[in-house]
Amino acid sequence: MAVVQAGALAKIKDLLPDQIGANRTRSDEFVQNLIMLAMRQLWSMVPMLYGEQTISMVANQHGYTLDSEFVRIKRVRYADDGSDFQYHLAPATLDDFDRASRSWRTIRGIRPDLYYLLSTPGVPTASIYVYPAVASPGGAAIKVIGQRIGTTTSVVNDDVLDKFVVPYVLSLLYSTRDTRLARRFMDEARDGASELRSRFADELPTGQDRDFDGGWTK
Amino acid sequence: MNTYGDIRNTFYQMFRDSPTDQVFITTTQADNFANKGLRDMAQAAWYKDAEVDIASSATEFSLGEHIRCWRGEGTVAGTLQYMKPISKESLIQSFRRFETVTGVPRHWFLDYNRVDENVRVGIYPDPGTLTAYKFYCYTWPTPVTSAATSFELDMPDWAVAGLMYYMLWQAYLSDTKRQDLDLAAFYRDLYYEVRDLLIGASKGRMPSYPDRHKQLNLGASLRARSPEIITGTP
Numbered sequence: 001m002a003v004v005q006a007g008a009l010a011k012i013k014d015l016l017p018d019q020i021g022a023n024r025t026r027s028d029e030f031v032q033n034l035i036m037l038a039m040r041q042l043w044s045m046v047p048m049l050y051g052e053q054t055i056s057m058v059a060n061q062h063g064y065t066l067d068s069e070f071v072r073i074k075r076v077r078y079a080d081d082g083s084d085f086q087y088h089l090a091p092a093t094l095d096d097f098d099r100a101s102r103s104w105r106t107i108r109g110i111r112p113d114l115y116y117l118l119s120t121p122g123v124p125t126a127s128i129y130v131y132p133a134v135a136s137p138g139g140a141a142i143k144v145i146g147q148r149i150g151t152t153t154s155v156v157n158d159d160v161l162d163k164f165v166v167p168y169v170l171s172l173l174y175s176t177r178d179t180r181l182a183r184r185f186m187d188e189a190r191d192g193a194s195e196l197r198s199r200f201a202d203e204l205p206t207g208q209d210r211d212f213d214g215g216w217t218k
Numbered sequence: 219m220n221t222y223g224d225i226r227n228t229f230y231q232m233f234r235d236s237p238t239d240q241v242f243i244t245t246t247q248a249d250n251f252a253n254k255g256l257r258d259m260a261q262a263a264w265y266k267d268a269e270v271d272i273a274s275s276a277t278e279f280s281l282g283e284h285i286r287c288w289r290g291e292g293t294v295a296g297t298l299q300y301m302k303p304i305s306k307e308s309l310i311q312s313f314r315r316f317e318t319v320t321g322v323p324r325h326w327f328l329d330y331n332r333v334d335e336n337v338r339v340g341i342y343p344d345p346g347t348l349t350a351y352k353f354y355c356y357t358w359p360t361p362v363t364s365a366a367t368s369f370e371l372d373m374p375d376w377a378v379a380g381l382m383y384y385m386l387w388q389a390y391l392s393d394t395k396r397q398d399l400d401l402a403a404f405y406r407d408l409y410y411e412v413r414d415l416l417i418g419a420s421k422g423r424m425p426s427y428p429d430r431h432k433q434l435n436l437g438a439s440l441r442a443r444s445p446e447i448i449t450g451t452p
Contacts, residue, residue, distance in 0.1 A: 026231075033228045037379040044376035044415055068220075071376060074425060091424045094289060094354075098300045106297045118354075120265040120420040122374025149376050176234065179400045186408070 005152040008035040008165045015170065031169065036152060038168040038189075042160070043149040044071045044122075045193055048200045051148035055128075056082065057137035060108070063118070063127045066144065070121035073146040076128070078111050082141040089115045089130065089142065097131045108135040112142065121146065163192030220375045222252065223367025229385045233396065237364065242394045245364040248385060255384030256359045256373065259413055261285060265420040266372065268357035275348040277317065278329055280336040284355035287337050291352040292323030292345070298352050301326045301341070309342055319343040323351070374419070380412030 002008070009031055012020065019025045043049055055064045066073075077085035092114035097104045100114070109132035119126040134140060150156075171185035226237060226248055235242050243251075260266060270281045281287060291298040304325040309316040321343040329338040337355060359372035371378060383405045390402035 030228065030231045033224065037228070037382070040376040041379050041412065041415070044374075044419065068375060071374070071419065072423070072425075093424070095300075102299045103295075103297045117423050118269075119267045120263070120374060120416070120423050122376060122419070123266050124370055124372060125266070172232065175401060175404060176232075179398075179404050182404060 001155050002158050002161055003152075004039050004150065004154050004156055004161070004165075005032050005035050007156075007158070008039070008161045008169065011161055011166050012169055012173075015166070016173070026173065031173070032152070034169045034172050035165060038165045039154075039156075040149045041168075042164050042193060042196070043147075046196045046200050047072075047147045048156070048160070048196070049148055049150050049154070050074070050145065053144045054082075055142050055144065057112075057134050057140040057142065059135055059137055060133050062105070062129050062131065062133050064130070064142075066117075066121055066126045066128055067148075068122055068124050068126070069148040070126075070144070071147045071149060073117060073121055073128075073144060075145050076115050076130075077143045077145070078140065079143070080111065080138070080140050082139040085141075085143045087111055089113060092116055092131070094129070097129075100131065104131055107132045110134070111140070115142075122149075160196060163195055164189050167192065220370055220378060221367065222362040222364075222369045222371055225371065225378055225382050225385075226252070226364065226367065229382050229389070232382070232386055233389050235396075242396050243389050243392070247389075247392070249363050251385040251388040252381060253361045254388065255381045255409070256361065256371075258384065259373065259377070259380060259416055260356075260359050262413055263416040263420040264356040265374070265416055266357050266359055268355045270353040270355055271350070272353070273348055273350045275346075277342070277344045278338060278340040280338050281353055281355060282337065283335045284337045284357040287328065287339060287353050287355045289354040290326035290339065292326070292341065293350045294322050294324075298350070301351075303327065304342065306330070306340065316342060317344065320346045323349060326351075326353075374416070377412055377416045377419075380409050380416065383409035383412065 009020075009028065012031060020031050021028055051069060053067045053070070076089040078087040078089060079085040089112055094116055096114060097116070101107050111134060112130035112132060114131045116129045117126065118129060128144060130142065167185045168189040171182045171189060174185060175182035229248065230236050230243075233243060237245050237248070264285065268284060270284070272279065272281065290301040290303065292301045301323055302325050304327050306327045306329065309327065313319065319342070323341045323343065323345050325342040327340045327342065329340050339353065341351070362369055362371070371381070373381070387402050387405040387409055390396065390398045390405065
């Protein structure tokens with residue numbers, strides 16, 4: 001395991017000795033910025049990091065702003081008391097809200113059932129719309145769960161850095177010297193992303209746990 | 219790293235120039251490259267929605283500069299309700315003097331007789347009085363400028379690399395001593411990859427079903443879900 005920015009910087013310095021740092025060809029800060037560009041792109045491509053946002057309900061309000069760290073929303077849950085999130089909101093469109101009621105903006109309910117996303121998650125103004133709005137929410141809240149990007153101090157497996165981040169950054173650093181070398185490193189990063197995607201994308205085990213004849217599936 | 223200043227500085231370092239020296243690319247050029255990139259990504263991915271609230275007594279009016287409008291609501295009995303999109307041609311075909319019809323606003327149409335960059339819409343029938351409307355549009359991101367480098371970019375943070383690649387593509391394409399068409403093509407390919415990720419995230423933003431349960435039959439589920447009405451007219 002390694003801290004994203006510091007770990008990747010150390011690995012790149014190993015491959016480019018005496019070229020990065022104070023009074024060197026490239027500064028630490030510049031390479032760190034490239035590392036985070038690479039890592040944020042990877043977090044968007046590979047579902048390896050999830051986060052939550054708890055939003056307190058406001059009386060008679062449909063729309064709430066989402067955190068900009070989200071890449072994709074996975075599920076939305078609701079709690080009457082703000083802590084026991086046992087109710088599930090279904091994804092819907094504004095057309096579905098209209099089917100529920102033409103004047104859905106004035107309808108109030110015990111708890112919201114549906115949600116819609118305005119703007120792609122990650123845009124600073126992205127928001128979630130719930131229907132119906134609640135007239136007297138008390139301590140009610142929704143919890144939005146989704147794939148997100150991390151920070152400079154997030155911890156990741158070493159192979160994430162080795163397979164994607166390091167070749168990605170090397171590609172950018174070599175681009176001004178040799179475009180063919182840059183393309184070769186970027187191809188290596190793409191292959192690494194495919195490997196990581198196959199590792200992280202399958203949430204449920206498909207191996208022996210499910211197929212074991214003598215086991216619990218019967 | 220989500221402010222314009224961060225991405226501009228990294229762009230200059232990648233191009234081996236600086237915003238203070240501006241040997242090959244001025245900050246104005248860098249700003250223009252960035253704004254072109256932002257608009258290209260917005261036009262391809264439709265990643266930013268805007269709610270446009272407008273009150274008008276006219277039947278045709280401008281919504282401002284947006285990419286396209288995808289939903290309209292008009293005030294009916296004091297509340298905003300869905301208006302069905304329609305084409306002006308079908309209105310003309312059904313009744314040539316459709317503009318003389320008055321009533322509750324139930325339809326909206328795009329007016330293609332545009333004279334500028336603004337989206338113009340029309341309402342049918344004519345409510346005959348000052349009426350509040352709400353339109354939803356795919357819209358352009360807020361432009362950037364070197365006069366405000368702490369401005370947070372109006373796009374997902376994970377796609378900011380794409381903006382830098384667009385700027386580098388344009389910079390290496392420019393007729394300067396640093397012109398390098400091979401490198402320009404390299405950054406163009408990287409830009410298109412990030413843009414494709416943004417398109418996928420935007421078009422696929424709504425999960426098709428919750429968790430791994432069966433896809434809800436929303437029709438039946440909605441009927442079963444009749445909310446307890448505390449206020450409002452159904």
